[in-house]
Amino acid sequence: MHRATHGQCLYCGDPSESIDHIHPLSRGGLSVTENCVPACLACNGRKGDADAFDWYRRQSFYDPRRAMALRAWTEGDLRLALRLLTWASPQTPEPIPLEERRRRHQTRQASTPAWRWQIAS
Numbered sequence: 001m002h003r004a005t006h007g008q009c010l011y012c013g014d015p016s017e018s019i020d021h022i023h024p025l026s027r028g029g030l031s032v033t034e035n036c037v038p039a040c041l042a043c044n045g046r047k048g049d050a051d052a053f054d055w056y057r058r059q060s061f062y063d064p065r066r067a068m069a070l071r072a073w074t075e076g077d078l079r080l081a082l083r084l085l086t087w088a089s090p091q092t093p094e095p096i097p098l099e100e101r102r103r104r105h106q107t108r109q110a111s112t113p114a115w116r117w118q119i120a121s
Helices: 041-047 052-057 064-074 078-088 098-104 114-120
Strands: 018-021 036-039
Touching: 018 041, 036 041, 041 052, 052 064, 064 078
Parallel strands: none
Antiparallel strands: 018 036
16 A cells, blocks of 8 residues: 555655554444555544544645545545545655644644634624
8 A cells, every 4th residue: 555655645645654544443444455544643643533534624734636535545446546646746755854744734723713703794
């Protein structure tokens, strides 16, 4: 799997260091190709036993092309998933410095509640 994705995390594109279960083992997921994707340690740890699609949509590094690749992967269409990943990152990326990777994986917090903006408008 790591070779097929050129050693990239399926979620963020950083170097993959582990395998993540899309549907977690703790919720009845299986260790089959359609349920296991290469992931960096940061994504794998932060996702935990959450639903992969809901979790991924909330990330600052969300990419719809990678989301489509994730969907194709779970449906067993690995050829399409790999083509979408190539589309998401057409060139083999240079290693991303550690500080940049940490910054990308930090969650953003809203400074004020969204309803205040709605009241003001």
